[in-house]
Amino acid sequence: MNDAIISANHVRHLYKSKAVLEQVNLQVPEGAVLGLVGRNGAGKSTLLRCLVGLTVPDKGFCQLGGCMSTDLSDEMRERLGYVAQTPDLFDWLTAEQHFERIGSLYAQWNQEQAWVLATQLSLPMFTKAKDLSLGDQQKLSVVLALGHDPDVLILDEPVASLDPMTRRAFMRALFENHDSERARTVVISSHLLSDLERVVTHVAFMREGQIQLMDEWDALAEHLRLVQVNTDEAPRGAIFKSRRPEQGLWLVDTRLAGAPAGGRALNLDDLFLELNA
Amino acid sequence: MHMSFSIAPSDPTPIYRQIVEQVRRQIAGGVLRQGQGLPSVRALAQEHAINPMTVSKAYSLLETEGLLERRRGMGMVVATSTERGGSAERQDLLRPSLQAAAEQARQLGLSAKVALGLYEACLKQTHREETP
Numbered sequence: 001m002n003d004a005i006i007s008a009n010h011v012r013h014l015y016k017s018k019a020v021l022e023q024v025n026l027q028v029p030e031g032a033v034l035g036l037v038g039r040n041g042a043g044k045s046t047l048l049r050c051l052v053g054l055t056v057p058d059k060g061f062c063q064l065g066g067c068m069s070t071d072l073s074d075e076m077r078e079r080l081g082y083v084a085q086t087p088d089l090f091d092w093l094t095a096e097q098h099f100e101r102i103g104s105l106y107a108q109w110n111q112e113q114a115w116v117l118a119t120q121l122s123l124p125m126f127t128k129a130k131d132l133s134l135g136d137q138q139k140l141s142v143v144l145a146l147g148h149d150p151d152v153l154i155l156d157e158p159v160a161s162l163d164p165m166t167r168r169a170f171m172r173a174l175f176e177n178h179d180s181e182r183a184r185t186v187v188i189s190s191h192l193l194s195d196l197e198r199v200v201t202h203v204a205f206m207r208e209g210q211i212q213l214m215d216e217w218d219a220l221a222e223h224l225r226l227v228q229v230n231t232d233e234a235p236r237g238a239i240f241k242s243r244r245p246e247q248g249l250w251l252v253d254t255r256l257a258g259a260p261a262g263g264r265a266l267n268l269d270d271l272f273l274e275l276n277a
Numbered sequence: 278m279h280m281s282f283s284i285a286p287s288d289p290t291p292i293y294r295q296i297v298e299q300v301r302r303q304i305a306g307g308v309l310r311q312g313q314g315l316p317s318v319r320a321l322a323q324e325h326a327i328n329p330m331t332v333s334k335a336y337s338l339l340e341t342e343g344l345l346e347r348r349r350g351m352g353m354v355v356a357t358s359t360e361r362g363g364s365a366e367r368q369d370l371l372r373p374s375l376q377a378a379a380e381q382a383r384q385l386g387l388s389a390k391v392a393l394g395l396y397e398a399c400l401k402q403t404h405r406e407e408t409p
Contacts, residue, residue: 033328171326183330197286198327218291218334265289 005030005185011050011060020046022209031183035196038206039276044189045085048156052082064152078106081150083158087137091130095123095140106148114147120169135161149178155188171199193268205275212275225263227252235260242277280316284325292327296335302370304344304355305362315353
């Protein structure tokens with residue numbers, strides 16, 4: 001594996017004396033598109049905020065491109081794009097005025113590209129942000145995060161309120177980076193699992209503040225099987241006991257020695273349900 | 278001829294494998310001929326809103342298998358050494374899907390006659406869709 005360009009190292013974070021992140025380790029190789037999935041409250045947003053340095057974890061640390069997330073260099077800031085779960089906009093400015101304002105902060109801001117993307121997403125350019133629908137506010141946040149052609153992109157449910165056509169346009173835009181020397185690295189949290197299946201190289205499943213499972217998505221799809229056995233005992237190769245033993249259904253990693261053959265293949269939706277049952 | 282792929286992201290078969298299998302079938306079936314160009318990685322990825330790396334992975338595998346060649350200025354083309362498969366080879370490529378369908382017919386308690394009738398109907402429908 002390449003050196004990780006995004007990492008979380010033994011991260012623990014408390015909120016109102018409850019651990020929302022517990023011993024989280026994450027290594028994202030350069031060029032990967034990592035889908036971060038898990039139920040509401042699993043800790044996804046907090047982890048993403050730690051990655052970009054907006055939340056300082058109680059223990060452990062995160063890094064982006066070799067910089068501590070809590071002390072990003074100007075160079076790293078220039079390479080980073082982030083979309084928060086709740087659009088973070090200036091209420092009284094239009095999209096066009098946002099372009100001027102945000103654009104002036106980035107040396108690499110590409111005004112023409114931002115307009116092209118805005119058109120692809122059908123973003124109204126001359127309406128004040130406070131008068132935009134939630135969907136249009138999300139579009140604006142996405143365009144602002146992509147306008148300086150970042151090579152590290154952290155997206156927290158960026159498309160939850162967008163229609164399927166616009167989401168396709170958004171997914172295409174993820175791979176439109178102009179600095180082709182560097183493959184863009186993306187971490188994206190979303191509940192729209194069939195969208196993620198199109199674009200991810202890796203998936204990390206979070207549950208109750210921990211990373212339950214992370215791997216290349218192709219590998220998980222090829223090697224994880226739901227196997228029915230006739231005993232109460234776990235078959236060899238079983239990972240995660242999410243169902244009651246008497247059901248005799250086990251999630252098995254067929255790469256492990258002695259794992260039974262056969263069983264049912266799972267898509268991302270199926271696997272999500274098994275891991276959170 | 279425009280080369281088309283049908284991509285089902287929610288199918289548990291990984292997308293790169295869906296592409297590999299479709300190219301393999303179309304070469305064996307003579308739909309794709311020697312020297313014929315495939316869509317560029319970027320074009321195919323954009324069309325289906327999928328990750329370009331997935332398309333690259335599929336094409337590289339097919340190149341390793343000797344089914345595709347990289348040609349300067351043209352991108353990927355069907356390798357000159359490939360031939361339309363013999364009937365036996367083409368049947369072998371169809372067998373796994375039919376095997377899976379047979380298993381499901383058994384689970385559903387459908388008789389062989391009913392299952393065969395259904396397959397025949399599907400064949401006719403596909404034929405109609407392709408010849409408007």
